[in-house]
Amino acid sequence: MSQPKVGFVSLGCPKNLVDSERILTQLKSDGYQIVSSYNDAELVIVNTCGFIDSAVQESLDTIGEALAENGQVIVTGCLGAREDEIRQVHPNVLGITGPHAYENVLKQVHSVIPKPKYDPFTMLVPDHGVKLTPKHYAYLKISEGCNHRCTFCIIPSMRGDLVSRPIGEVLDEAQRLKNAGVKELLVISQDTSAYGVDVKHRTGFWNGQPVKTDMLALCQALTALGIWVRLHYVYPYPHVDDIIPLMAEGKLLPYLDIPFQHASPRILKKMKRPGQAERTLERIQKWRAICPDLTIRSTFIVGFPGETEEDFQLLLDWLDEAQLDRVGCFKYSPIEGAKANELDDPVPEAIKEERFHRFMQKQQTISTARLQRKVGQQLSILIDDVTTEGAIGRSYADAPEIDGVVYIDGASHLTAGSVVQVHIERADAYDLWGSLV
Numbered sequence: 392m393s394q395p396k397v398g399f400v401s402l403g404c405p406k407n408l409v410d411s412e413r414i415l416t417q418l419k420s421d422g423y424q425i426v427s428s429y430n431d432a433e434l435v436i437v438n439t440c441g442f443i444d445s446a447v448q449e450s451l452d453t454i455g456e457a458l459a460e461n462g463q464v465i466v467t468g469c470l471g472a473r474e475d476e477i478r479q480v481h482p483n484v485l486g487i488t489g490p491h492a493y494e495n496v497l498k499q500v501h502s503v504i505p506k507p508k509y510d511p512f513t514m515l516v517p518d519h520g521v522k523l524t525p526k527h528y529a530y531l532k533i534s535e536g537c538n539h540r541c542t543f544c545i546i547p548s549m550r551g552d553l554v555s556r557p558i559g560e561v562l563d564e565a566q567r568l569k570n571a572g573v574k575e576l577l578v579i580s581q582d583t584s585a586y587g588v589d590v591k592h593r594t595g596f597w598n599g600q601p602v603k604t605d606m607l608a609l610c611q612a613l614t615a616l617g618i619w620v621r622l623h624y625v626y627p628y629p630h631v632d633d634i635i636p637l638m639a640e641g642k643l644l645p646y647l648d649i650p651f652q653h654a655s656p657r658i659l660k661k662m663k664r665p666g667q668a669e670r671t672l673e674r675i676q677k678w679r680a681i682c683p684d685l686t687i688r689s690t691f692i693v694g695f696p697g698e699t700e701e702d703f704q705l706l707l708d709w710l711d712e713a714q715l716d717r718v719g720c721f722k723y724s725p726i727e728g729a730k731a732n733e734l735d736d737p738v739p740e741a742i743k744e745e746r747f748h749r750f751m752q753k754q755q756t757i758s759t760a761r762l763q764r765k766v767g768q769q770l771s772i773l774i775d776d777v778t779t780e781g782a783i784g785r786s787y788a789d790a791p792e793i794d795g796v797v798y799i800d801g802a803s804h805l806t807a808g809s810v811v812q813v814h815i816e817r818a819d820a821y822d823l824w825g826s827l828v
Contacts, residue, residue, distance in 0.1 A: 394422060394423060394424035394507060395422075395423050395424065395433055395434075395504040395505075395507060396423070396424045396425075396426045396431055396432050396433050396434075397418055397423045397424070397425055397426070397432055397433065397434050397435070397436065397500065397504070398425075398426055398427070398428065398429055398431070398432030398434070398435040398436070398457075398461065399411065399414075399415060399425055399435070399436050399438070400435065400436070400437045400438065400453055400457065401438045402437070402438060402439055402440045402446070402449060402450055402453060402468070403438070403439070403440025403442070403446060403450075403468065403469065404440065404442070405530045405577065405579050405623070406530075406532060406579055406580070406581070407438055407440060407468055407469070407490075408524070408530060409530050409531075409532040409579065410438060410467075410468065410490060410491055410493070411438045413493055414436070414438070414467070414493055414496055414497070417493065417497055418497070418500065421497070421501075421506050421507070422506065422507035422508075423500070423504070423507070429457065429460035429461040430460070430461075432461055432463075433463065433503075433504055434461075434463040434464075434465065434485075434500065434503050434504055435457040435460075435461045435463060435464050435465070436464075436465045436466075436467060436496065436500070437450070437453055437454050437457055437464060437465070437466050437467070437468075438467050438468040439453075439454070439466060439467070439468035439469060439470035439471060440468060440469050440470065441468070441469040441470035441471075441472065441473060441545070441549065442469065442544075442545075442546070442726070443721070443724045443726060444724045444725070444726065445724070446470075447470060447476075447727075450468075450470045451470075451477070451480050451481070454466055454477065454480075454481050454484065455480070455481060458481060458483060458484070462483075463485060463503060464481075464483075464484045464485060465484065465485050465486045465487075465488075465496065465499050465500065465503070466481075466484050466486070466487045466488070467487070467488045467489070467490070467492060467496050468489070468490055469489070469490050469546075469549045469550070471487045471488050471489045471490065471492070472489040472490065472548070472549040473727070473728075474487045476727075485499065485503055486499035486502075489549060490549055490550050491535055491550065524791075525775065525807060525808075526571070526572050526573070526807075526808060527572065527573060527574045527575065527773065527775075527807060527808030528573060528574065528575040528576075528577065528619075528773075528791060529568045529573045529575075529576060529577070530576075530577045530579050531561065531564060531565055531568070531576045531577065531578050531579065532556070532579050532580060533555065533556055533561050533578060533579070533580045533583065533586050533609065534553055534554060534555040534556060534580040534581070534582070534583075534585070534586055534589075535550055535551065535553070535554045535556075535580075535581070536550045536551040536552045536553045536554050536581060537550065537552070537553055537581035537582050537585075538552055538553045538582070538585060538588070538589075539582065539663070539664075539665065540663055540730075541652075541662055541663050541664060542661065542662055542663050542729060542730040542731040542734070543662060543692065543695065543723065543726070543729055543731045544726075544729065545726055545727075545728045545729050546581055548728060550581065552589070553581070553582065553585055553588060553589045554589060555586050555587050555588070555589050555590055555604060557595055557604070558587075558595040558597060558602050558603070558604045558608070558609060558612075559595045559596055559597040559602070561609065562597040562598075562602070562609075562612050562613070563597070565613055565616060566616065569616050569617075569618055572808065573618065574618050574619060574773060574808055574810065575618060575619035575620075575621060575773060576613060576616075576618060576619065576620050576621070577621045577623060577790065577791070578609075578613070578620065578621065578622050578623060579623045579624060580623075580624055581624060582624060582626055583606060583622055583623065583624050583625045583626075584606055584625050584626040584627075584628045584630070584631055585626065585628075586604070586605060586606045586609060587603070587604035587605040587606070590604055592604050592605045597612065605630075606630065606631075606633075606634065607630065607633045607634055610622070610634050610637055610643055611637070613643075614637060614642035614643050619644050619773065619787070620643050620644060621644045621646050621648075621790055622634075622643075622644075622646065622647060622648065623648040623790070624648060624650065625647050625648060625649050626649065626650075626665060627649055627651075627671050627674055628665075631647070631674075632674070632677070632678070635678050635681045635682050635685070636681060636682075638682045638684075638685060639681050639682040644787045645682050645684045645685045645686060645787060646685070646686045646687075646688070646787055646788060646790070647678075647685065647686070647687050647688070648688045648689070648790065649687060649688075649689050650689060650690045651668075651671065651689045651690070651691060652664055652690065652691055652692050653668075653691060653692060653695065653702075653706055654668040654705055654706045654708075654709030654710075655668070655698070655701075655702035655703075655705040655706060656668060657697075657702060658695055658697070658698055658702050661695065661696070661697055661731070661734060662692075662695065662731070663730075668705075668709055671713075672709070672712050672713060675687065675713055684787070686716045686717065686787065686788035687713075687715050687716055687717070688715065688716060688717030688718065688719075688790070688793070688794065689715055689717070689718055689719070690718070690719040690720070690721065691706065691718065691719070691720050691721070691750065692720075692721050692722075692723050693706070693720060693721075693722055693723065693743060693746040693747050693750055694722050694723040694738040694742065694743030694746060694747070695723045695731070695738070696723070696731055696734035696735065696736055696737050696738065697734055697735065697736040697738075698723075698738055698746075703746050703749075703750075706750070707749070707750070707753050710750075710753055710754060710757060711753075711757075714757055714761065715754070715757065716758065716761050716788060717758070717788075717793075717794050717795075718754045718757075718758070719793070720747055720750050720751055720754070722740075722743040722744065722746075722747050723738065723743065755820045758820050758821065759818075759819065759820040762795075762818035762819070762820070762821075762822075762823060763818055765815050765818060765823060766815050766816065766817060766818055767814075767815065768814075768815050769812055769813070769814050769815075769828055770786045770787075770797070770812070770813055770815060770823075770825075771786070771787070771810055771811075771812060771813075772784035772785065772786055772797050772799065772810065772811055772812070772813045772825075773785050773786075773808070773809075773810050774805050774806065774807050774808065774809045774810070774811065775791065775796070775807060776807060777802070777803055777805050777806065777807060778803065779803055780800070780803070781798060781799050781800045781801055781802045781803060782798075782799045782802040782803065782805045782811075783796050783797070783798055783799070784796065784797050784799065784811070784813075785797060786823070794821075795821040795822040795823065796822050796823075797813060797815075797822070797823045797824070797825060798822065798823070798824045798825075799811075799813055799824075799825055799826065799827060800824070800826060801826070801827075802826075802827055811827060811828075812827070812828040813825040813826065813827060813828065814826055814827075814828050
């Protein structure tokens with residue numbers, strides 16, 4: 392029996408990637424073949440991002456490319472929540488759905504390419520589903536949506552309020568991923584610290600045992616799997632303190648991805664961000680006292696409406712105090728539908744650009760100094776890639792694709808997914824170099 396062929400393009404963040412994996416898993420279960428070229432596909436699905444202007448443009452360009460190369464295109468994802476905007480540019484798309492609208496996407500596919508009759512030989516799907524990441528690491532999404540109303544963000548309008556996945560369902564997926572050979576789980580959501588808030592942290596069950604629906608209980612259960620567990624998109628609520636001992640004990644990777652966004656109290660108030668910068672500095676010091684190896688990565692926005700030179704200098708001074716390990720920076724970009732667009736005193740583009748470069752120069756100095764401290768240490772490294780020149784891997788301090796890497800010369804015999812001990816010999820602002828122990 393010939394399998395109908397579907398092409399798939401996934402754009403945006405890891406949360407979008409998990410949505411793509413879920414859709415692809417169901418398509419494979421339904422008997423569709425996933426192909427990697429426009430020419431081979433009878434239909435193309437584009438999972439879009441709509442968070443910032445550049446992502447919107449990339450999504451619209453990709454839809455246009457798919458239409459030009461194939462002609463049969465279904466659009467889903469965050470930009471799909473703005474159907475009128477897509478139709479205005481690309482009126483010929485076959486269907487449009489918003490984020491995590493899995494069933495509607497499948498219905499649209501079925502209407503264009505009828506679902507094939509069941510064939511047990513062509514419809515075998517791995518127990519862990521279809522994954523778009525390498526075999527040795529995977530993203531584990533624990534919730535959808537967000538309860539915050541940050542003025543620069545439109546995620547709640549696209550993805551809705553927080554909806555936590557049942558704890559048993561999350562842990563079942565984690566177990567399946569480990570059984571399939573995954574060595575690192577990257578826990579993601581819009582707000583990982585808020586996991587379970589919407590269900591009042593009710594008790595669920597996993598393997599016949601009661602497990603509370605909250606971040607600490609989730610982390611404790613995941614660490615029992617005996618693989619790397621990395622936390623992303625963590626807001627610095629007080630209860631984050633409870634997981635730091637797990638990191639100090641080596642059960643949970645000593646790594647926190649916390650989107651601080653700014654340090655000026657005045658700008659944080661305009662952003663409607665939770666937390667206070669000074670109190671956050673105290674918490675960071677407390678965490679590092681308990682777990683000296685803790686790596687903190689974050690993102691910041693410069694040039695937010697109303698940001699003065701004094702506000703920006705507060706941010707630079709805060710960076711000096713916080714000594715964050717990994718930092719990303721964005722120049723403020725007005726997003727259609729964001730409340731921040733209504734704020735007075737927009738910052739000129741030239742000043743945004745100048746502040747961006749000053750920010751990155753400051754952080755590069757900090758990052759260089761912090762990485763130099765690792766020279767001479769022995770670290771466990773998870774191998775991602777192997778070439779004829781050696782191997783490339785990551786330490787506990789490095790998330791895939793967003794942080795640095797560790798280069799290991801003369802280690803071409805290694806395999807992706809293996810964990811090895813490496814003596815660190817040198818460092819620059821972002822990466823490390825070393826040799827096998």
